[in-house]
Amino acid sequence: MSSSDAFRAHPLNLNHKVIDLSLVKILPDSHAWTLEGDIFNPESIPIINMNDENAMELMRFACKTWGVFQVVNHNVPKNLVDEVELQGERLFSLPMDRKLMAERTLNDMSGMGWCVSLLSLQRACGLRASLFLDHRLNMLSSCGPMTTISSARRLMGLILGSLGVTEDDVKWVGSEGELEERGAALQLNSYPPCPDPDRAIGMAAHTDSTILNILHQSNTNGLQVFRGDGTGWITLQPHPGAFVILLGDLMHILSNGLYLNPIHRAIVNQTRHRLSIVYLHGPPPSVKIGPLPQLVDSNHPPLYRPITWNEYLGIKAQYFDKALTTISLRNGFMDADDDDDDSGKID
Numbered sequence: 001m002s003s004s005d006a007f008r009a010h011p012l013n014l015n016h017k018v019i020d021l022s023l024v025k026i027l028p029d030s031h032a033w034t035l036e037g038d039i040f041n042p043e044s045i046p047i048i049n050m051n052d053e054n055a056m057e058l059m060r061f062a063c064k065t066w067g068v069f070q071v072v073n074h075n076v077p078k079n080l081v082d083e084v085e086l087q088g089e090r091l092f093s094l095p096m097d098r099k100l101m102a103e104r105t106l107n108d109m110s111g112m113g114w115c116v117s118l119l120s121l122q123r124a125c126g127l128r129a130s131l132f133l134d135h136r137l138n139m140l141s142s143c144g145p146m147t148t149i150s151s152a153r154r155l156m157g158l159i160l161g162s163l164g165v166t167e168d169d170v171k172w173v174g175s176e177g178e179l180e181e182r183g184a185a186l187q188l189n190s191y192p193p194c195p196d197p198d199r200a201i202g203m204a205a206h207t208d209s210t211i212l213n214i215l216h217q218s219n220t221n222g223l224q225v226f227r228g229d230g231t232g233w234i235t236l237q238p239h240p241g242a243f244v245i246l247l248g249d250l251m252h253i254l255s256n257g258l259y260l261n262p263i264h265r266a267i268v269n270q271t272r273h274r275l276s277i278v279y280l281h282g283p284p285p286s287v288k289i290g291p292l293p294q295l296v297d298s299n300h301p302p303l304y305r306p307i308t309w310n311e312y313l314g315i316k317a318q319y320f321d322k323a324l325t326t327i328s329l330r331n332g333f334m335d336a337d338d339d340d341d342d343s344g345k346i347d
C-alpha cells in the first residue's frame with residue numbers, strides 16, 4: 001500500500017463550507033469559535049543546533065519535556081524554503097474558480113481544502129485553506145522532497161540516538177524507495193487576516209498522527225502548544241531560519257510513552273496573512289509501529305499495541321483525541337515515565 005492509498009482510505013471530514021477567505025470582512029457564523037485557555041509566552045521551548053555535539057541530549061530533554069522544539073543548521077537550503085513559500089503564496093492567491101479546479105476530493109487527497117473540520121462533530125470550521133500534497137509533493141520544487149527527507153532522516157537518527165537506539169535497529173527508517181512508498185506528505189496552510197481573531201481558530205487543537213512533523217512558519221506567529229501543567233497555551237515565536245519539530249502520536253508510541261506528542265493549534269490575527277509549510281514524516285504506511293523493544297522491560301511494559309500508520313489513520317479519523325487510548329494496553333492511561341522527574345506529560 002502506498003502513502004496516497006493510505007491517506008485516501010481514511011479521509012478527514014471533507015463536508016466543509018468553501019468560502020473565499022480573501023473576501024472575509026465579517027467573521028461568518030460557520031467559523032465562529034470560542035478560544036479556550038490562557039496564553040503564555042515563555043522563551044523556554046528549546047532551539048537546538050543540529051550540529052551541536054550535545055544535540056542528542058538536548059533533544060532527549062526537549063522531547064520528554066515538551067514534545068516540540070526548533071532546529072537550526074538543518075541543511076535545508078533557505079532558497080528551497082523561500083521557493084516553496086513563494087509557490088504557496090502564488091497558489092493560494094489564485095482566483096477561487098482556479099483553486100476549485102484543484103479541490104481535494106475523496107478520491108484524491110492531494111489538492112486544496114477549505115476549513116476541513118478536524119473532527120466531524122466540531123461545530124465550526126478553522127479559518128484557513130490548505131494545500132495537501134502526497135508523493136506528488138515534488139510538484140512544488142523538484143529537489144525539495146529529497147533534501148527534506150534526508151534532513152528528516154538525520155533528525156530521526158538524532159532522536160532515535162537520544163532514545164539509545166540506532167537506525168540499524170529500526171530498519172524502515174533508512175529504507176530507500178520511491179516517494180510514493182514513503183509516508184511523506186506536505187501540507188501548506190494559509191491563514192487569512194481575521195476581523196475578529198478572538199472568535200476564530202485557524203486550526204483547532206490536535207496532535208499529529210505522524211512520527212514527526214517539520215513545520216516552517218513565516219514571520220507571523222500563530223502556532224501554539226498546550227502545556228498541561230497548568231501553564232496553558234504557549235506561543236511559539238518564529239525563529240529566523242528554524243524549523244519547528246512537533247512529535248506525533250507514532251513517536252509517542254515508539255518511545256513507549258516517554259516522548260510527548262504535544263497538543264497544538266494555530267490561531268489567526270487581525271492584520272497579517274500567515275503561511276505555514278508542514279512536512280509530514282510518517283513511516284511506510286504498512287510497517288507495524290510499536291514500542292521499541294529496547295525501551296520495554298518488566299518495569300516499563302509496552303503501553304500500546306503495534307499498529308500500522310494506515311490502521312492508525314483510520315482510528316484517528318474515527319476517535320480523534322481518543323485514538324491512542326483505543327490502542328492502549330493499560331487500563332487507564334498512565335505516564336510511562338512517572339519515576340523520571342523531568343518529564344512533563346500532558347495526557
Ligand SMILES: C=C1C[C@]23C[C@@]1(O)CC[C@H]2[C@@]12CCC[C@@](C)(C(=O)O1)[C@H]2[C@@H]3C(=O)O
Nearest residue numbers: 007010012117118187206207208209210316
Ligand atoms: C496524513 C494525514 C495526517 C492528517 C490527516 C491526513 O490524512 C491528512 C492531513 C493531516 C492533518 C493536518 C491537520 C491536523 C490533522 C490532525 C488533521 O486533521 O489533518 C492532521 C492529520 C493527522 O496528523 O492525524
Ligand SMILES: O=C(O)CCC(=O)C(=O)O
Nearest residue numbers: 187189222223266276278
Ligand atoms: O499552521 C500551523 O502553525 C500549524 C499546522 C499544523 O499543526 C498541522 O498542519 O498539523
Ligand SMILES: [Fe+2]
Nearest residue numbers: 206207208264
Ligand atoms: Fe499539527
